[in-house]
Amino acid sequence: MTWDTDFAISILPELMRGLWVTIQAVALGMSIALVLGLGWALARRSPRRFLAWPASAFVEVVRSTPLLVQIYFLYYALPSIGLRLSAFPTGVLALGLHYSTYATEVYRAGIESVPRGQWEASRAVNLTRAETYRHVILPQAIPPVVPALGNYLIAMFKDTPMLSAITVLEILRRSQIIGKESFRFLEPLTIVGIAYLLLSLLSARLVSRLERHLGRIQAPGLEGATS
């Protein structure tokens, strides 16, 4: 079997549709992961035990089980208690929940790296706990951990093929359908590989740009000093 460029071109539109599904799944999944991850981190640090304990338990359980199991669970088990979601939202939710438990550790490290004096100074100027997080702690905690969060963006791209297990027509599943119909796997799978490579490179660039941008917000003084 040799490479057939005409065939490769002919299947491109179909694969690009799959790629678009992959990108959407990651964009939505990552948004969920970033928001929930921060939520878990704050809940786990809360002095209220009814917030801290369930968050810790959830994070522990999700981190200790495979993503694929979680995807199946959401898709096949939840409908039996009356929660029926179609494949794509289920997949997005699974990615988001799964990665939120990793993102939360990153947030935690960031929050813990802010010196205690910042909490004490916030208290001395009478900020509430919520105000302290919003105006003092998180603006210092998050920029340094953006690269670590970015790594999970790339990791999430590489986990999206698992969504094909519940019939989400992302790029890998489309390539398999093409393969089975045409008996040609070389071209679709090669294109899939290249697409993932490009996505990873693109996300890495996105993250480093974001990092530079945050660095500028953090230290405009330094920038001024060099100019």
Place this chain on the structure above:
Amino acid sequence: MSEPLLRIRGLEKRYGDLVVLDQLDLDVEAGEKVAIIGPSGSGKSTLLRVLMTLERPDGGTIEIGGESLWSMERKGRTVFADEAYLHRMRRRLGMVFQHFHLFPHLDVLRNITLAPELTQDVNRAEAETRARELLELVGLTEKAGARPHQLSGGQKQRVAIARALALRPDILLCDEVTSALDPELVGEVLGVLREISRRGDQTMLIVTHEMRFARDIADRLLFFDQGRIIEEGKPEKVLTAPEEDRTREFLRHILSDDLP
């Protein structure tokens, strides 16, 4: 006799078996400047930290303007203060720390305006007007747009003083505010505190190792040792003619090289 602004009775703080504040009694009148000296570990900083509600006391009472700081009434019973109650009481206190603790991600002006804007009923413009007045007081008008990392230690501490004053606290707590500074920067910070003190009505509790400063600024000097006030009185008197052996010994140690 008028009710003191700050009234402390039987205050206790322990870390495990270590007694840091031992049945401490203290009254401070409104407008009074009280300097606290004593060896390290004698409980002076802990007293300020308990007052600022950064540490919980293990016993005793603190009243500010007749209101209890650490306990509240609920259904006819006296209970430990909850966060909402502490939030209300903290309005009456401000603190300047040894290590400044400025907010590094905010410029100087925002460091000062953040809390008034969030916790008091002032808008951004009013808060900034007040902040610029305070920057003038501490001599840093031209640094309003600077970030903390661009400032010297002395400048940082002057911003921290402005930040504390922006909330118009009844009592300003100063915790060894020059101890982290290079010697040549100490003067500018003490100068600012002298100026604030000279203006009269600000009640101040100052933990310090600067004896000359304590003598100049304080109406009353307390000597702390092992969680107790061993000796107190007019600064001149305590510094030059202490009655207690421990005070004398401490002063001999600390003043051997800089008695004015």
